[in-house]
Amino acid sequence: MRYMMTYDLMESARNANQWLGATAQSFASYPAFSLAPVPALNWLAAWGKVTERTFQRMIVKPDWGIRTVTCEDGKDHVVEVQTVVERPFGDLIYFKVPGRDIQPRKVLLVAPMSGHYATLLRSTVASLLPDCELYVTDWHNARDIPVSEGKFDVEDYTLYLVDFMRHLGPDTHVIAVCQPAPLTLAATAYLAELDPAAQPLTLTLIGGPIDPDATPTEVTDFGRRVTMGQLEETAIQRVGFKYKGVGRLVYPGLLQLTSFMSMNADRHSEAFSNQIRREMRGEAGDHDAHNRFYDEYLAVMDMTAEFYLSTVERIFKAGEIAKNDFVVDGHKVDIGKITNVAVKTVEGANDDISAPGQCIAALDLCTGLPDSMKASHVEPGAGHYGIFAGRSWRDNIRPLVLEFMNTNSTKKSTRRRTSSRVANTNAAAN
Template sequence: MKYMLTYDLMESMRNTNQWLGATARAYASYPIMSWGANPTIDWLKAWGEVTERTFSRMVVKPDWGIPSVSMEDGKDHDVKVEMVLERDFGDLIHFKVVGRQPMARRVLLVAPMSGHYATLLRKTVMSLLPDCDVFITDWHNARDIPVSAGKFDVEDYTLYLVDFMKKLGSDIHVVAVCQPVPLALAATAYLAEEDPTAQPRSLTLIGGPVDPEANHTEVTDFGRSVTMGQLEETMIQRVGFKYAGVGRMVYPGLLQLASFISMNGETHANAFRDQIIRTAKGEAADHDKHNTFYDEYLAVMDMTAEFYLSTVQRIFKDRDIARNAFVVDGRPVDISKITTVAVKIVEGEKDDISAPGQCLAALGLLTGLPESKKAAHLEPGAGHYGIFAGGKWRRNIRPLVLDFIDANSDVPKPARRKSGKVVALK
């Protein structure tokens, strides 16, 4: 599998399916096709539209598309995406609300590098912007990074987080979602020894695999059942000539997408069938619920081979974080050294990616942290996506996170906006 030919073959298959969809749509759109009533043509056009859009989205990085924010002055303020720190494998960006005074709450969202772009957290960003100054880690697609930029594994990821936290200062509150949860914990412990004054005020860990063995899922079962040699031979490919990262060894986003879809294959198949039916009936829209979700879900990025393999080896197989045996750049990282950073755990009752207990294991590692600075929340009925986006996040989890941030800040509690009104916090 570790050949450019394999990578280019996957891209050719994707491109061919996109072309087939475009061809079917164009053919069915010819005026001559409307001379007689023929439902087959309507179905062909609908299939073409859905198929073309589906396969075209797989190679496009979604825009942030953050709408304006309504503030207490009664005006809508535009949101600009600003570069704070630019690096080869990922940037630190800031969502600046134009014309707004500095906010007391400053939040760093640590986005996952697990096949999707950081825009997967767009709704999380939108929900926090009215009440917080929001920063996020914006990871790059490995296929676009030249080989000359070097490697990027879990240790490099951790050091990136260390640099981002240093850049933002000690009044930052870190919220890590999914895959980076154990590495955000490690980065904070790294700072606890290297530069204690640069540690964040609080650390909110949402649905991440601190200890994958705490509660098994299909993801953890897969990690245990295959050898590293099998993974390297079957999952790793070399970027083809079409991209700037030509020759770089990667875990392709298309393979990761196939894995995602296979976990709930019937659900996805039904969703696309229903969308074709709606399109044929003229009931679909460009930004309807299906397109809004799948435009993001299908947009995937490649990970560097070393990041993917080291994640499986050190987080899932060896359980370096769970055993408090993680090493970064030759330096052991002792999580018990975290003594001042408040830590909150958020898990979903029905999370099938990082099941309840996997993230909660972090509290057991924080032996140097007072119990008063530890907190945990299990959201009833919530799946993996629901604990950082959607109704359960907005109604139940987000208020708890903001309260936790306020409880561990040295500044007075600011007003919180709700439904266009300002609510004073006591």
């Protein structure tokens, strides 16, 4: 019960701060106070507005907010988000664009389950929509999943990806961003051995910890310093009485957010101070740069305890993917069995989360692939976020990924007949 009480204590603190912000704004905005200008009251109203919004966003799942997309015909087409596979811990959703021609590229974008919702990839989705039939993994907040639905660990996550790939079929291009990269690689290898006809055409791994020890970072060092017992004791709590998942053991999103914020505390503190000053001057707005970023950044979700702990223990500490020792549902996955899926890795030169070297390790594990079906790219000057969003992604990485898909799509028929033919003639250039 003490873990459940701790969970409710965090939620109570969040709720109290939201209430304090709303109260401060309401009090300082009392009309009678406007008879005489009082800078302190103006600051209090601005502080209250920023504070209320900040703590309120922590429990809200953001909307995708992608209403339309401009297609090759020069027209804006409405975008509809449809659920095509519904599962307890995550859905496969499809961004349907009515009224346009079916695009030749069918893409599965595997979103991270690392504390934020899949909407963190909103800009990535928006950039791919004009050129692709796009499907995205939409993971659910563990606090909203009843205990009766059972467990969900890295093996279950991998099997979800296997099912999604089977559903979409072999003419699919898969892109995995950050955390899911090693498990997506394992899911592809699982299909290569047990259901070869369901393998995707290409697999693009972006900034993922395939081999966390290849280039150590603060994240990997943390995994080494802390024992599993310490992690379970300090990080795992039971969902409180407010949510459907009451009693489920989770790694709380609010705890994860605290870690995120503490890594760059000075920068976040300055950002909120500047936003309060903008509110005082009447320069802030619902959709300004600060609110666009923090509305997404602050929206966090709980992960099941077994998923979080098994990720740390098996991916980071034991390095099961890096050593090709990963087991799924009693079956030892052999990444060397991948022979018909072209694989590309993307890394950021300034990535301080999954540093260069961690992701490209996937190519060495793909011993069954010829070099002509392997490609890699390191984006100069790009950090972790920049390799799947922002200017680096839009101007440099996205065109390379689409070219990689196109090149291997043209080889589809011959690749399915034999693995000895060249599948990516421009791999060295990318």
